Amino acid sequence: xxxxxxxxxxxxxxxxxxxxxxxxxxxxxxxxxxxxxxxxxxxxxxxxxxxxxxxxxxxxxxxxxxxxxxxxxxxxxxxxxxxxxxxxxxxxxxxxxxxxxxxxxxxxxxxxxxxxxxxxxxxxxxxxxxxxxxxxxxxxxxxxxxxxxxxxxxxxxxxxxxxxxxxxxxxxxxxxxxxxxxxxxxxxxxxxxxxxxxxxxxxxxxxxxxxxxxxxxxxxxxxxxxxxxxxxxxxxxxxxxxxxxxxxxxxxxxxxxxxxxxxxxxxxxxxxxxxxxxxxxxxxxxxxxxxxxxxxxxxxxxxxxxxxxxxxxxxxxxxxxxxxxxxxxxxxxxxxxxxxxxxxxxxxxxxxxxxxxxxxxxxxxxxxxxxxxxxxxxxxxxxxxxxxxxxxxxxxxxxxxxxxxxxxxxxxxxxxxxxxxxxxxxxxxxxxxxxxxxxxxxxxxxxxxxxxxxxxxxxxxxxxxxxxxxxxxxxxxxxxxxxxxxxxxxxxxxxxxxxxxxxxxxxxxxxxxxxx
Numbered sequence: 001x002x003x004x005x006x007x008x009x010x011x012x013x014x015x016x017x018x019x020x021x022x023x024x025x026x027x028x029x030x031x032x033x034x035x036x037x038x039x040x041x042x043x044x045x046x047x048x049x050x051x052x053x054x055x056x057x058x059x060x061x062x063x064x065x066x067x068x069x070x071x072x073x074x075x076x077x078x079x080x081x082x083x084x085x086x087x088x089x090x091x092x093x094x095x096x097x098x099x100x101x102x103x104x105x106x107x108x109x110x111x112x113x114x115x116x117x118x119x120x121x122x123x124x125x126x127x128x129x130x131x132x133x134x135x136x137x138x139x140x141x142x143x144x145x146x147x148x149x150x151x152x153x154x155x156x157x158x159x160x161x162x163x164x165x166x167x168x169x170x171x172x173x174x175x176x177x178x179x180x181x182x183x184x185x186x187x188x189x190x191x192x193x194x195x196x197x198x199x200x201x202x203x204x205x206x207x208x209x210x211x212x213x214x215x216x217x218x219x220x221x222x223x224x225x226x227x228x229x230x231x232x233x234x235x236x237x238x239x240x241x242x243x244x245x246x247x248x249x250x251x252x253x254x255x256x257x258x259x260x261x262x263x264x265x266x267x268x269x270x271x272x273x274x275x276x277x278x279x280x281x282x283x284x285x286x287x288x289x290x291x292x293x294x295x296x297x298x299x300x301x302x303x304x305x306x307x308x309x310x311x312x313x314x315x316x317x318x319x320x321x322x323x324x325x326x327x328x329x330x331x332x333x334x335x336x337x338x339x340x341x342x343x344x345x346x347x348x349x350x351x352x353x354x355x356x357x358x359x360x361x362x363x364x365x366x367x368x369x370x371x372x373x374x375x376x377x378x379x380x381x382x383x384x385x386x387x388x389x390x391x392x393x394x395x396x397x398x399x400x401x402x403x404x405x406x407x408x409x410x411x412x413x414x415x416x417x418x419x420x421x422x423x424x425x426x427x428x429x430x431x432x433x434x435x436x437x438x439x440x441x442x443x444x445x446x447x448x449x450x451x452x453x454x455x456x457x458x459x460x461x462x463x464x465x466x467x468x469x470x471x472x473x474x475x476x477x478x479x480x481x482x483x484x485x486x487x488x489x490x491x492x493x494x495x496x497x498x499x500x501x502x503x504x505x506x507x508x509x510x511x512x513x514x515x516x
Contacts, residue, residue: 003132199314
């Protein structure tokens with residue numbers, strides 16, 4: 001879908017979307033359309049239950065002679081609430097209505113009001129972002145779509161007094177939109193297509209964007225003592241990998257921010273096998289790795305002035321004669337031993353070694369991990385918020401604020417020594433599960449044991465938000481890409497430096513051996 005910016009005015013074809021404020025108050029563009037249609041907009045509002053509340057829509061067949069086929073009214077709510085997120089919702093809501101028709105063009109006319117919190121170019125750019133995010137589809141494997149089910153929209157035009165400024169504002173948002181789609185594509189792929197080696201190759205492809213990528217195969221990880229991660233994948237025919245992606249766009253002396261993603265490409269639960277119902281969704285258990293990879297792609301493509309390391313542990317958790325057993329004891333890279341009580345609590349075992357390796361190798365100023373880690377977080381928070389666990393109030397605050405700004409909300413969960421009692425083992429340093437009570441918290445307490453003293457750390461449990469069974473304001477059903485925009489915004493706001501050195505040319509890592 002192509003996005004363009006143009007001067008205000010009535011388009012000659014397609015759909016036109018205009019905003020209406022709470023209580024049916026017309027914005028300037030809506031007033032112009034009302035006048036051009038002889039009051040058709042006002043009459044349509046009076047004859048409906050449309051009142052201009054946020055995200056309400058009303059679809060009107062345009063009168064003859066106007067040029068456009070349909071007029072779409074989109075509620076903006078109160079004038080002082082028209083910000084970036086509201087502009088995104090405006091674009092997304094208009095696109096949903098427009099796609100119900102057969103037209104190929106949609107024009108968005110979002111006005112700058114006295115109370116608006118953004119400039120006209122930024123409002124226009126965010127309206128385009130909303131339409132772009134909402135227009136995502138994953139139809140790769142659908143070969144028999146009926147004509148009426150295929151999307152017809154080809155172009156979204158956003159009208160604004162200064163199209164050039166809007167285009168400039170759109171450029172970095174366009175990269176973000178592409179990054180979110182990239183993450184959604186990875187999460188949507190079936191596990192027979194996106195297995196660890198295939199994912200690794202996709203991550204390697206980021207080298208063309210200037211990202212330095214190094215791959216550790218099983219032999220390399222065994223040499224480093226990563227028994228925790230390797231134990232998860234030992235039952236699968238697919239080799240496990242640790243992929244390290246580096247973007248050096250900041251000052252050379254600055255320690256990097258590190259993002260670590262769980263990449264379980266399929267999770268059967270292993271010997272502690274999951275019930276059959278719903279197991280197909282376990283292809284999404286690599287969502288943390290998808291978000292991490294997409295983030296690195298965005299930072300490279302917009303030449304972010306920051307040093308960031310993205311580390312993903314890629315495994316497949318399968319039952320077989322070589323699979324890890326309940327009761328096994330593994331030794332992590334940190335030297336700590338873990339009694340594996342439940343092989344379905346595998347994500348934390350992958351992250352344990354990935355987190356330790358990241359800290360040992362890069363000495364980051366902050367570490368954030370993302371994982372579809374526990375069903376318990378869904379019980380606690382539903383599908384509305386991701387769980388945030390952290391040892392650092394400042395890091396928690398900037399993550400939460402970034403999430404609020406982009407519509408990816410986090411809810412900070414408690415931690416404490418009392419929860420550690422639940423993961424004490426009788427024969428090892430710890431066990432990998434602590435019972436049903438506080439399951440997401442004891443998982444976070446487990447990860448905290450692999451965080452070195454003085455390192456600011458946050459764990460995002462995205463199990464309830466990575467895949468949605470209902471359409472969201474700027475996301476269709478399916479993979480949401482939750483976390484991509486949040487982390488990109490946090491890094492842009494708090495970790496990018498002014499006057500940073502140009503990114504160093506990525507070095508090609510040494511070739512690693514490994515089975516196919």
